[in-house]
């Protein structure tokens with residue numbers, strides 16, 4: 001038997017409550033493709049029975065698993081060229097200059113998915129901060145999905161993944177081949193750490209960040225949840241820090257805690273205090 005509209009509405013509500021992700025009713029088929037394996041693992045014979053189980057027992061771990069399974073984890077190394085040009089040419093030189101006495105940098109890849117964004121930042125820093133060994137650099141990646149956090153922690157990528165966005169020169173310099181996979185070098189891995197965190201829940205203890213990348217997630221949140229996320233991100237930022245959003249994302253309509261700044265056809269945000 002197929003799910004009813006009411007079943008899909010219930011699944012949308014579970015996802016919204018758990019992760020603040022809004023799923024449009026036109027995308028109901030995503031529930032079928034993404035939740036059927038989870039339903040089987042939970043002992044249900046089909047998605048409809050699984051919804052019944054979710055409704056009747058309200059098992060917290062399964063509600064959370066539903067939200068995690070419904071996340072869109074699309075990412076790649078140096079995803080979108082422009083923001084990384086902006087980082088290389090404008091933001092990192094400014095930050096390096098501003099922190100040259102403390103020799104410390106804290107960077108947050110706030111929805112890190114499988115880790116490529118965090119590792120791209122670490123590789124970029126290794127290339128553009130010659131005395132990096134004398135600096136204390138931490139790139140912290142967080143994501144709601146335990147599965148992608150585990151994947152990021154492994155620091156190993158398939159050929160298809162390294163072929164997306166990672167220049168061959170950087171691949172050979174910062175990764176080594178291990179059978180069918182490529183492994184990040186210990187030097188790059190030592191800069192990066194990954195943790196589970198729900199941006200729309202209680203955040204774990206995090207340091208004050210000099211740079212935050214919050215890319216390609218706001219589009220799934222309501223205006224109200226975006227405002228809350230901006231408020232929390234603002235609280236975790238240094239007064240002279242930098243915030244980068246995804247190409248199609250803006251802060252202006254959701255918050256007045258950040259000010260936009262333009263540079264070479266790109267934009268980024270500075271916190272207002």
Ligand SMILES: C[S@@+](CC[C@H](N)C(=O)[O-])C[C@H]1O[C@@H](n2cnc3c(N)ncnc32)[C@H](O)[C@@H]1O
Pocket residue numbers: 018019020021071072073074075076079110111112113114117142143144145148197198199200214215216217246
């Ligand atoms: C499209 S990926 C973006 C990855 C990377 N920032 C990029 O731009 O390539 C979106 C990520 O947001 C995560 N996500 C969705 N809702 C979240 C929430 N409420 N808290 C934390 N992470 C969330 C998903 O698990 C997914 O890995």
